[in-house]
Amino acid sequence: MNTNELSQEVNVVYNAFSPLLELTGNDFENLLVVDLAKIGIICGFSDGEFDHKELYVYSLMLGLVRKSQDILSELYWWDSSKEVRDVYKKTVLDLFERVAENNAYEFYIPSVIRSIDKNNGTDFFDPFVNAMYRFAQVIVKADGTVSSKEIESLKLVWYLLNKEEDIEIQEEEVSLTPEFEEESLDEVLSHLSELIGMQNVKDEVESLANFLKIQKVRLERGMIKTPLSLHAVFCGPPGTGKTTVARLLGKVYKSLGLLDKGHLVETDRAGLVAGYIGHTALKVKELVDSALDGVLFIDEAYTLKPHEGTNDFGQEAIDTLLKYMEDYRDRLVVVVAGYPDEMTRFIESNPGLKSRFNRYFYFQNYTPDELLAMFEQRCFNSHLQLTNAARESLKNTFNILYTNRDRMFGNGRLVRNIFEKVLEKQANRIARIPSITDALLATIQPEDIPSLESLGIHQQKQATISPPQQNILELAKKGDPQAIAALMNRSLKPKGITAKANLKNDCLQVMVEAEQVPEVQAMVSLIQKGMTSLGVESIERVRLYGRRRGDELPSWSHEFDLVANPFS
Numbered sequence: 001m002n003t004n005e006l007s008q009e010v011n012v013v014y015n016a017f018s019p020l021l022e023l024t025g026n027d028f029e030n031l032l033v034v035d036l037a038k039i040g041i042i043c044g045f046s047d048g049e050f051d052h053k054e055l056y057v058y059s060l061m062l063g064l065v066r067k068s069q070d071i072l073s074e075l076y077w078w079d080s081s082k083e084v085r086d087v088y089k090k091t092v093l094d095l096f097e098r099v100a101e102n103n104a105y106e107f108y109i110p111s112v113i114r115s116i117d118k119n120n121g122t123d124f125f126d127p128f129v130n131a132m133y134r135f136a137q138v139i140v141k142a143d144g145t146v147s148s149k150e151i152e153s154l155k156l157v158w159y160l161l162n163k164e165e166d167i168e169i170q171e172e173e174v175s176l177t178p179e180f181e182e183e184s185l186d187e188v189l190s191h192l193s194e195l196i197g198m199q200n201v202k203d204e205v206e207s208l209a210n211f212l213k214i215q216k217v218r219l220e221r222g223m224i225k226t227p228l229s230l231h232a233v234f235c236g237p238p239g240t241g242k243t244t245v246a247r248l249l250g251k252v253y254k255s256l257g258l259l260d261k262g263h264l265v266e267t268d269r270a271g272l273v274a275g276y277i278g279h280t281a282l283k284v285k286e287l288v289d290s291a292l293d294g295v296l297f298i299d300e301a302y303t304l305k306p307h308e309g310t311n312d313f314g315q316e317a318i319d320t321l322l323k324y325m326e327d328y329r330d331r332l333v334v335v336v337a338g339y340p341d342e343m344t345r346f347i348e349s350n351p352g353l354k355s356r357f358n359r360y361f362y363f364q365n366y367t368p369d370e371l372l373a374m375f376e377q378r379c380f381n382s383h384l385q386l387t388n389a390a391r392e393s394l395k396n397t398f399n400i401l402y403t404n405r406d407r408m409f410g411n412g413r414l415v416r417n418i419f420e421k422v423l424e425k426q427a428n429r430i431a432r433i434p435s436i437t438d439a440l441l442a443t444i445q446p447e448d449i450p451s452l453e454s455l456g457i458h459q460q461k462q463a464t465i466s467p468p469q470q471n472i473l474e475l476a477k478k479g480d481p482q483a484i485a486a487l488m489n490r491s492l493k494p495k496g497i498t499a500k501a502n503l504k505n506d507c508l509q510v511m512v513e514a515e516q517v518p519e520v521q522a523m524v525s526l527i528q529k530g531m532t533s534l535g536v537e538s539i540e541r542v543r544l545y546g547r548r549r550g551d552e553l554p555s556w557s558h559e560f561d562l563v564a565n566p567f568s
Contacts, residue, residue, distance in 0.1 A: 003079055004441055006057055008427065009138045011382070014064045016131035020113070020124045021065065023264075031108045032065055036135060037099045038107060040092075043139045043153045050093070052085055053142040059088045061135065076383050080438060107132075107160050120265060121290040129161045185209060185255040192248050196377070197370040198241055201361050205245065208359070209252050216256055230258065231325070231356050233347060234337035235553075236363025239411030243297060245361070246335045250295035253333060260331075263294035269303040272317040280313040284320040292331050301336035302346035322352040339407065341545075341557045362553060366411045368398040374415045379444065386444045393449045394418075400452060406502060407509075421450040479538040481508060488530060497523075498549075507541045507559075517555045518546045524558055531562050 021029065040058045044050040056078055063071030077084050109132065113125045136157040140150045189209060192202055215226055230253060234242040247264040254262025267287055274280045287296060298304075304314035325334055336343065336357065347353050366374065372395050379386060386394065401414065410417065426448040430440050475483035485501035488510070492499055497514040510527060512518045524544055531542065541561055545554040 002436065003053075003056055004427065004430070004436065006053065006138065006142060007060060008423065010057055010060045010064070010135075013131050013135045013138065014061065016127055016134075017065070020116075020128055024116075028112065029065055031112060033062060034099055035107045035109045035132070036061060036065075037092075037096055039132065039136045039157055040139060041096050041100055042157055043136050043150060050096075051143055052089070054139050055085070055089055055092055057135075057139050057142050058092055062092075072383060076438060076442070110161055119290065120263075121267075121271075121286050122265075132161055133158055183251055183255055185213065185252065188248055188251040188255055191251075192245070195241060195244065196373050197366050198245070198363060201241075201245055201363060204361055205249065205252065209256070212252075212256050212258065228258075229356065229358055230333045232333075232335045232359045232361060233343055233357050234335055234361050234363060235340040235343050236337075237339065237365055237407060237409055237411060239409075239413040240363035240365065241412065242337045242363055243299070245363075246295055246297045246337070249335065250333065253295070259295075259333065260293040263291075264297055265291035265294060266297045266299065268299045269301075269314065269317075272298070272304065272321070273313045280316045281320045284317055284324070288321070288324045288328070288332060292328060295333045295335055298334065298336045300338045302338045302342035305346050305349050318350060318353070322350075322356070325356055340553055364553065365402070365405060365409055368395060368402045371398040371402070371411070371415055374412060375419060378415070378419045383442055384444055385442055387446070389446045390444045390449055393446045397449060397452065397455070401455065418450060418455070421454070422448050425450060476534055477536060479503065479508075479536050484508065484531075484534070484536070485510070487534075488527070491526065491530065503539070506539065507543055508539045509543045509545070511545045511547065511554065513547045513549045513551075515549055517548045520544075520546060520556050520558055524560060528560065528562060 017032070021032075036058065040050070040054070044054045044058075056075070059071065059078075060075055062068075063075060074084050075088075110125070110129055113128055117123060117125050133154075136154055140146055140154060189206055192205060195202070212228070215228065218224075218226070232246075232249065234246065236242060243264075243266060246266075250259065250262040250264050252262075253259040265287060271287060272280065272284055274283050304318050306314065321334065325332060334356075336346070338346070340362065347357055372391070375394060375398075376386065376391075397418070401409075422444060426444060429445070429447060430436055433440065473483075473487070476487050481501040481503045485499050488499040488501070492512065495514070497512055497518055500511045502509050508531070512523050523546060527542060527544055531539065539562065541559060543557065543559045545557045547554040
């Protein structure tokens with residue numbers, strides 16, 4: 001395997017490490033470096049010598065785990081500089097020697113992660129330990145051959161990672177969560193300001209922090225305490241940083257002394273609702289216990305109260321959670337998140353929820369320029385650089401994806417997926433080149449940018465093209481959303497209103513927009529009459545949204561049956 005292939009393998013392993021590394025501090029990072037060194041000792045020396053490719057694998061992982069730009073920059077010259085290889089050979093072998101003196105055949109990390117999972121209700125063990133084993137496989141396969149001794153070393157690593165006995169560790173070594181560490185309010189807000197986009201959310205968080213800071217001063221001076229509600233509703237599409245902001249919000253509360261820990265526990269309906277009577281309350285209690293003195297973040301919280309009103313245990317989860325929010329009102333902050341319309345319906349559905357949540361944060365889709373900035377940030381962190389032509393191609397891709405976006409638009413997740421596709425295409429492009437230079441490894445060319453078709457945009461792109469004039473009515477009667485939108489626009493455009501439509505689960509979703517927000521009753525009446533006259537048998541329900549042109553979020557929405565009173 002060449003260094004480019006090894007780098008890709010190491011990055012896959014590191015990406016599996018990242019979720020837990022982001023939640024933990026230097027102690028955990030140090031333990032991981034030591035345990036990975038033990039894997040290097042067991043696997044790298046199993047055939048008698050730790051060669052330069054195995055050395056590169058460990059050195060690169062060391063740089064990634066340490067987040068050391070110095071190490072990563074120097075490793076960039078690995079293939080062309082014997083001096084760099086010699087320096088890291090001495091550094092790594094010295095580390096291995098120190099580790100070997102302190103029992104190389106015991107791992108700390110599995111025991112630590114079991115403790116984290118037990119105390120926080122998380123499930124990090126399997127993916128993290130499996131990633132450690134994959135790291136062992138990368139070292140073994142680095143030189144292109146796998147000997148019988150190396151296979152035995154893999155078996156030993158697997159046994160040591162998965163054996164049940166806990167290894168005794170000093171108490172200070174398992175205090176791992178950085179949320180528990182001291183960070184000033186200015187430091188937390190600085191982290192927030194470094195995030196790309198979401199300026200309205202940044203302003204809201206800073207405004208909240210200033211309000212809470214002044215309230216704290218008032219209390220310290222003996223003035224009357226203003227009742228505070230720290231719970232929040234995060235409204236917005238996927239991939240817009242809601243979890244990241246929730247984590248920072250917990251740190252804001254901790255820095256102001258409102259929470260003792262400020263850590264984040266993330267869950268969703270599956271983590272709260274059980275399938276048997278009485279089990280849901282127990283699941284909620286376990287999560288609340290793990291989140292005490294911090295933030296409980298519930299993603300897609302509206303699924304606890306389905307729109308259809310089905311009778312399941314979601315209501316039990318809500319009732320139990322409300323009780324604990326009251327019992328632990330000074331120790332628990334709950335942040336619920338999801339799409340704007342669904343979250344509004346969810347909060348309005350229960351007086352208890354409505355009385356406890358009065359602070360809303362609205363997250364918007366990232367713009368094409370912000371998506372490009374996020375992609376370039378990933379390139380910088382991976383020592384990659386876009387050519388001007390590649391940047392223009394990528395910007396055009398983001399523009400088209402943004403124009404054709406729907407409610408499931410991926411935002412940050414979309415950037416990550418495209419970045420991974422770019423790495424694959426770049427690897428395929430240069431893999432057959434006899435002499436791979438550093439410049440080749442570090443450069444992204446236009447041909448590395450995935451096509452719109454490979455991203456699934458061909459269907460959406462075609463859908464935005466108006467059907468031939470003679471076929472519009474026929475297609476509309478068959479339920480084609482673009483044909484229906486084209487007919488709607490014939491009536492709406494003279495009024496300065498435009499319509500877009502798509503179909504989801506046999507429900508026609510229509511967005512109407514104008515310079516001033518269209519009036520809901522007039523729009524509902526017009527759409528219902530038009531759809532009824534078309535006689536589309538395949539569509540029975542319409543979800544109508546109205547917004548001002550240029551806004552990301554709708555000002556109103558209304559769902560109705562085509563055959564019933566739309567306002568009943």
